[in-house]
Amino acid sequence: MQDIPWGVLVILLPVVGALACFLCPRRSLQLGLAVALVVVVCVTGLGWQVVELGAQRYAIGGWGAPLGIDLYADGLSLLMLVLTAVVGLGVSVYSTGYFEAGRSAIFWPLWMFLWAALNALFLSADIFNLYVTLELLGLAAVALVALAGSADALSGAMRYLLVSLLGSLSYLLGVALLYHSFGSVDIAILAHRMEASPAVWAALGLMSSGLLLKTALFPLHFWLPSAHASAPAPVSALLSALVVKASFYILLRLWLEIFPPANFALAQLLGLLGAVAVLWGGLLALRQTRLKMLIAYSTVAHLGSLFLAFPMATSIAWKGALYLLLSHALAKAAMFMAAGSILYFGRHDRIVDLDRVAQRLPLTLVAFGLAGISLMGLPPSGGFIAKWLLLEAAIRTGQWWWAIILILGGLLTAAYILKVVGYAFTQAEVTHEAGAVPARMEWAALALALAAILLGLIAPWPLALMEIGLPFGVEAER
Amino acid sequence: MSHVFLYALVGVGLFTLGLYALIVHPHLLRKILAINVMGSGVFLVLVALAARTGRALPDPVPHAMVITGIVVAISATALALALMLRVQTETGQAELADERIE
Numbered sequence: 001m002q003d004i005p006w007g008v009l010v011i012l013l014p015v016v017g018a019l020a021c022f023l024c025p026r027r028s029l030q031l032g033l034a035v036a037l038v039v040v041v042c043v044t045g046l047g048w049q050v051v052e053l054g055a056q057r058y059a060i061g062g063w064g065a066p067l068g069i070d071l072y073a074d075g076l077s078l079l080m081l082v083l084t085a086v087v088g089l090g091v092s093v094y095s096t097g098y099f100e101a102g103r104s105a106i107f108w109p110l111w112m113f114l115w116a117a118l119n120a121l122f123l124s125a126d127i128f129n130l131y132v133t134l135e136l137l138g139l140a141a142v143a144l145v146a147l148a149g150s151a152d153a154l155s156g157a158m159r160y161l162l163v164s165l166l167g168s169l170s171y172l173l174g175v176a177l178l179y180h181s182f183g184s185v186d187i188a189i190l191a192h193r194m195e196a197s198p199a200v201w202a203a204l205g206l207m208s209s210g211l212l213l214k215t216a217l218f219p220l221h222f223w224l225p226s227a228h229a230s231a232p233a234p235v236s237a238l239l240s241a242l243v244v245k246a247s248f249y250i251l252l253r254l255w256l257e258i259f260p261p262a263n264f265a266l267a268q269l270l271g272l273l274g275a276v277a278v279l280w281g282g283l284l285a286l287r288q289t290r291l292k293m294l295i296a297y298s299t300v301a302h303l304g305s306l307f308l309a310f311p312m313a314t315s316i317a318w319k320g321a322l323y324l325l326l327s328h329a330l331a332k333a334a335m336f337m338a339a340g341s342i343l344y345f346g347r348h349d350r351i352v353d354l355d356r357v358a359q360r361l362p363l364t365l366v367a368f369g370l371a372g373i374s375l376m377g378l379p380p381s382g383g384f385i386a387k388w389l390l391l392e393a394a395i396r397t398g399q400w401w402w403a404i405i406l407i408l409g410g411l412l413t414a415a416y417i418l419k420v421v422g423y424a425f426t427q428a429e430v431t432h433e434a435g436a437v438p439a440r441m442e443w444a445a446l447a448l449a450l451a452a453i454l455l456g457l458i459a460p461w462p463l464a465l466m467e468i469g470l471p472f473g474v475e476a477e478r
Numbered sequence: 479m480s481h482v483f484l485y486a487l488v489g490v491g492l493f494t495l496g497l498y499a500l501i502v503h504p505h506l507l508r509k510i511l512a513i514n515v516m517g518s519g520v521f522l523v524l525v526a527l528a529a530r531t532g533r534a535l536p537d538p539v540p541h542a543m544v545i546t547g548i549v550v551a552i553s554a555t556a557l558a559l560a561l562m563l564r565v566q567t568e569t570g571q572a573e574l575a576d577e578r579i580e
Binding site for chain 2: 067128132135138139142143146150151154155157158159161162165166168169172173175176177179180183185
């Protein structure tokens with residue numbers, strides 16, 4: 001058991017699965033589900049390995065760091081992989097009901113490629129490999145958005161592709177400068193050799209701005225609502241829950257390990273942009289008339305709150321941000337899936353015309369409500385633990401103004417969630433015929449929403465996992 | 479050493495030029511070309527800076543990166559072109575409609 005390279009398997013299996021689904025389109029659903037289950041088992045295996053033996057480093061082909069490609073798994077990577085597995089399993093089950101046979105045969109290979117890219121990204125130990133996985137991720141995600149086939153979806157996908165390529169190229173130019181300065185792309189080696197110079201500052205600027213564009217931090221969020229809202233519901237769930245988080249993960253790694261923590265002004269700027277995103281995204285979400293657009297703007301707001309950790313930059317703040325990332329991913333996936341069920345049921349997602357969804361799709365509305373509780377940050381959800389950690393960090397570092405933003409963000413979230421729930425309970429002016437929703441779609445959304453709540457009840461476990469390999473450093477005694 | 483930096487500067491210049499074209503031109507084909515020009519700029523920087531060691535033989539690692547980058551760029555361009563054709567079929571124009579003001 002200990003000698004099995006689980007890290008390689010969690011990357012290789014989805015690639016094989018994608019090829020198999022592509023070659024046998026008629027069997028793609030069964031193949032895809034089977035591979036999804038095996039990947040979950042492999043992630044569990046890797047988790048066991050990391051928990052028992054500590055952070056793992058694996059040299060592919062036995063070449064080793066300066067020349068070959070290394071995989072590295074610490075607590076941070078592991079949590080991202082587990083998150084991907086949980087959301088991935090939920091989306092896989094949901095999509096079996098959502099897509100008809102023709103779309104399903106295209107969805108599965110692309111989703112398996114996306115999964116492979118995500119797993120590879122979270123395990124990469126060098127900045128060039130991160131670039132490659134980022135591009136793989138972007139291409140698979142764009143193709144998935146285009147799967148909806150409507151004019152809106154195609155335009156959204158096209159804009160997303162251009163933005164994604166711009167972000168990756170900017171990142172790659174930064175990689176070129178870092179390699180030129182230090183003669184390595186390995187994160188550990190770079191961290192060791194790092195010293196400030198104009199080239200490093202330029203690299204920091206290029207890589208950060210490229211990644212911010214991909215993470216859709218205000219004011220670079222313009223592409224996100226159209227892409228996320230026009231995609232098919234399982235794809236929206238994947239994009240909002242995982243894909244935008246992948247570029248945030250890279251940014252987090254770079255800031256934690258490579259770039260010196262002295263760039264105080266830049267961190268404050270990120271915090272400020274995050275704060276504006278929280279308010280702006282929240283206000284725009286409140287003004288939306290379409291459910292999926294509302295959820296997409298809510299993603300803009302919550303991505304902003306992740307960046308509030310940068311100016312605080314303590315171990316607790318980073319843990320709070322990661323906790324927020326995990327709970328937001330689960331809740332937002334559940335919410336997009338619930339919206340997809342409502343759309344599937346009533347053939348529209350106009351919020352004012354939601355006609356007694358509460359009576360007719362009770363499970364879906366419960367999933368929506370539970371996900372909303374986690375997004376608002378009410379106890380006992382995962383979102384509550386995250387906000388608690390961030391508030392604690394804000395008070396400990398004396399930067400209380402970030403706490404106010406967090407609370408305002410929570411209130412705005414409550415406002416737009418309750419608006420939707422209110423319309424879901426009442427009869428709309430225009431009643432309409434409705435289709436049946438497969439039970440597995442409703443249950444999949446509910447399972448992820450429950451996972452977001454459960455994340456608040458099992459807080460000690462994820463927090464203990466975050467200590468493995470000390471990705472966030474040691475908390476300074478105060 | 480100076481001509482190495484000249485190449486690198488040309489690379490940065492191409493990157494900037496591509497970025498400018500990407501922002502100002504509405505036609506999607508021009509945007510896709512602009513992305514490719516930007517990519518070539520980055521590759522030029524990588525190739526030029528491979529002479530960093532100052533010895534007779536340049537560093538091979540950036541060359542390997544450029545080859546990987548070219549593979550990525552080709553795949554991305556192919557996807558972008560296919561998507562552009564679909565956008566044109568669906569909307570009747572190979573341009574992105576401006577964001578609706580909401």
